[in-house]
Amino acid sequence: MNRIRLFSTTTSLCRAGYSTVEPVHHLVPIRKSALKPGYKELLIPKDDIRSVGYKPKNIQHxxxxxxxxxxxxxDLMLRLYEHDSETVIGSKLRPWETDSPYKLYRRARKPKGFYxxxxxxxPVTFKNVPELTSISINLYSKEALEESWVNISTRLQIAQITNAKPKRIYNKSNxxxxxxxxxxxxxxxxxxVEEDMTQFxxxxxxxxxxxxxTFKGISKKSGDKNGNITFGLNPDDIKFFPEIENFQDLYPNLFGFHITFKTSARTDDQARLLLSSLGLPFN
Amino acid sequence: MVVIKRFNSTVSKLPTISSTLILSRNPIITRELPAFEQQYYNYQNELWKRLMWTFPKWYYYRDGTLGDQRFKELNKPPVFNNPKLEYTEGRPDIKQLRDRRFKQVINLPKSYKQAEDGSEIVDEEIQDNLSRKINPNSRITKADESKDLSSLERQLSKTLYLIINENGWKLPTFKSDTQTPLHKVAEEGLFNIGGEEINYFNVSSKPCHHIKGSDQIEFFIKSHILSGSFKPKNLKFLWVTKDELSEYLNEDYYKQIKHLLNE
Incomplete structure (x- = not known):
């Protein structure tokens, strides 16, 4: 941390005279080492072909x-269109009444039935036809808690299946x-997202x-009421992914994971309609 | 509140309502890519291969295994970077058995027997072996070659629409009594003219479009044929693409419905 000027030092007291310039208080520390010319390449955005981390998109149809x-x-727009439909207002924060001075600056109450x-x-129009925005994969492994090296194989497995680099997750509580x-x-x-998502x-x-x-379809109860549907795969099911199936001896331990389909649909019913039309069965 | 409008006796004649069926067969294979698009994808794909990480041979083909032996037969190691030599075509930059100046080309062992030129050696005894080479079927079918417009197996990469010949070519249209819902009228009409061997999916009970005439309103019901076939008695019919449809339908009529159709 290089601050421009340190006021804790006493060297200024030893000097004759004093500065007429107003002292500058740098409250934001400046990491000068990060400004080295050698790091200039890292500042290029990753979608630029000169960047080190550039990965070409649209590699196939x-x-x-x-x-x-x-x-x-x-088809989805026609199916979801309703005549004379109006916006359904979701339940919002409820402000207090104005009948008492004690209620004047209170924080608004929670919406009814929700946090x-x-x-x-x-209403669904041509502007907001539901679409699949992303697929989120979450793998929680109990084995990794006991033996930390296990977490390497979890990440390898997900990277193999999805063609994307997974992030580690950490426990939040004791x-x-x-x-x-x-x-x-x-x-x-x-x-x-995009190609990786559709390929997966x-x-x-x-x-x-x-x-x-044993797969009977995704449960109809699944969904977070906001158009995102989740289901899980067991470790036994993972071996059907072609990347794993052909090299089974390289993967002695497989891990199940949760898959969340994030859609731009506003309700779970619309999301289910979208996903079933993309070929995912529901039970 | 219900508003009851009373028409004057001079305009008392109510318009006749009809339900028109847009019955389509969705594409079965991917669309034909234009040359420019194909070149773009090829370029991006080659770029991706050039920038790819080195193939982790040490992971997939462990040293001393049978797979390693087969891999080494197919992939010769690159030219060794000898510090005592001068190279006319530039000094090799070798890391992990890869010359990093170029993209890495890897020949993987095939599951089938291969000739010198890469073609498959077909073994007559094991024809339905799972490890045989996968050869995709032709995109052009017999119906395309014989120009059979009434076949459902033509133009696999495009959407086909059903038209019938009743005093000229038109989309199947059925008159509606005011009681039956529009999609039911279309369904019954379709089964009447084409037999019950057709398995179709009605997208919605709501019409996707309407055309208002002086004394009639025509509503359009959208549906897809999923399986079965359209087999009418004494009725000419065709399955045509969007482009071909413009030749058969009235020009004004086609302009009014063309936005409903897929390529």
Missing amino acids: DRVNDYYENQLKS RPQKDIK VLPWKVRQGKPCGCKVEL LSTLTELVLPRIR
């Missing part, structure tokens, strides 16, 4: 996106009977799910 844009979108204000549900300690790595997560979706619907014998 995206047929899932093509299907959505050309076939599904218009936080709910979003409005707008629960001693579960051997959960704060700050301990306990799995990984990754958020897939087509692998899942065409190669993996049809071969899982």
Whole structure:
């Protein structure tokens, strides 16, 4: 931390005379080492071809996106269109009445039946046809709590399946009977968008799910009321991913994970309609 | 509140309502990419391969295994960077058995027997072996070659629409009594003219479009054929693409409905 001027030193007292310039108080520390010319390459944004971390996009024709844009979108709009429909206002924070001076600066009450204000549900038009925005994968592994090297294989497994680099996740709290300690790595997560997302979706619907014998479909109860649907895969199901299936001896331990389909739909019903039209069965 | 409008006796004739079915067969294979788009994808793909990390051979083909032996037969190691030599085409930059000046090309062992030129050696005895080479079917079908417009197996990469010939080519249209819902009228009409061997999916009970004439209103019901076939008695019919549809329909009429159709 290099501050421009330190007032704790007494050298100025030793000097003859005093400065007429107003002292500058640098409250923001400046890390001068980060401004080295050698680091200049790292400042280039990653979508620039000169950047070290550049990864080309649109490497192949995206047929899932093509299907959505050309076939599904218009059908979904027609299916979800309702005559004379109006915006359904979600329950919001309730302000206090003005009948008492004690209520004057109170914080507003929670919405009825919810902890936080709910979003409005707008009628579906050509502007807001539900679409799949991202797929989020979350892997929590209990084994990684006991043996920390296990977390390497969890990340390797997810990176193999998804073609994206997963982030480590850490425990947030201490629960001693579960051997959960704060700050301990306990799995990984990754958020897939665009090509990676559609590639993962087509692998899942065409190669993996049809071969899982016990799979009856995603539960109809799944959903967070905001159009995001989650389901889980067991460690036994993971071996049907082609990246893992052909090299089974390289993966002695497999890990199940949760998959969340994040959609721009406002309700779970709309999200289910979208996902089932993309080839995911519901039970 | 219900508002009852009373019409004058001079305009008492109510418009006749009809339900038109836009029955389509969705594309079965991916669309034909334009040359420019194809070149763009090829360029990006080659760039991606050039910038890819070195293939972790040490992970997939462990030293001393059978797979390692097969891998070494197919992939010769790059030219050794000898410090005592001068190289006319630049000094090799070798890391992990890869010359980092170029993109890495890897030949993987195939699951089938391969000839010198890369083509498959077909073994007559094991034809339905799972490890055989995968050859995609042709994008052009028999119906395309014989120009059979009434076949559902033509133009696999495009959407097909059903048109019938009743005093000229048109989309199947059915007159509605005011009691039955529009999509039911379309369904019954379709089964009447084309038999019950058709399995179709009605997108919605709401019409997707309407055309108002002087004494009639035409509503459009959108649906897809999923399986089965359209087999009418004594009725000419065609399955045509959007482009071909403009040749068969009235020009004004086509202009009014063209935004409803997919390529």
